[in-house]
Amino acid sequence: MNEFPAADMELTRLLVVSDVAVSRQWYEHVLGASVEREYESACVLRLLGSWLLLVTGGGPTDDKPDVTFAPPDDPDRVSAELIFRVRDCRSAYDALRSRGARFLTPPVDRGYEIRAFFRDPDGHLFEISELVG
Structure with a gap:
C-alpha cells in the first residue's frame, strides 16, 4: 500500500516564466541555484535542497483541460511567494542587491x-526574513 506523503517523496515548486534562459541565469546568479536539467521550454533547478522548475506558459492539455499556465500579469497581485529565513536580513539584502536583486x-x-521583498524577472515575489529575539 502506498503512503502519502512517503519518506522518498520530494516537493517541487513550479514557476511560469516568460523566458527560461533569462530566468535560469537570474536564479543561478542572484540566488545561487544550480541547474540539474534543461529542456526546450523548462529548466530544473536545485535551491537550498529543494527543486524549482521554471517553465514557459502554455494552454490546456488533456490532463488539465481548463488550465492555462502564464507568468504573473500583475506583480502587485500575489497569490504565493517564496520565503528565505535568514540569520541576518541586512547582510542577505546587501549580498542579493550586489548580485542584481531589486528590492x-x-x-x-x-x-x-x-x-525585505524582491522579485524575479517575471515578478514572482520573494522575501528574506530574520526572526528577532
Whole structure:
C-alpha cells in the first residue's frame, strides 16, 4: 500500500516564466541555484535542497483541460511567494542587491522580524526574513 506523503517523496515548486534562459541565469546568479536539467521550454533547478522548475506558459492539455499556465500579469497581485529565513536580513539584502536583486524597499524592522521583498524577472515575489529575539 502506498503512503502519502512517503519518506522518498520530494516537493517541487513550479514557476511560469516568460523566458527560461533569462530566468535560469537570474536564479543561478542572484540566488545561487544550480541547474540539474534543461529542456526546450523548462529548466530544473536545485535551491537550498529543494527543486524549482521554471517553465514557459502554455494552454490546456488533456490532463488539465481548463488550465492555462502564464507568468504573473500583475506583480502587485500575489497569490504565493517564496520565503528565505535568514540569520541576518541586512547582510542577505546587501549580498542579493550586489548580485542584481531589486528590492521593493530596504529591510523593515517589524519588531518580531526584519524582512525585505524582491522579485524575479517575471515578478514572482520573494522575501528574506530574520526572526528577532
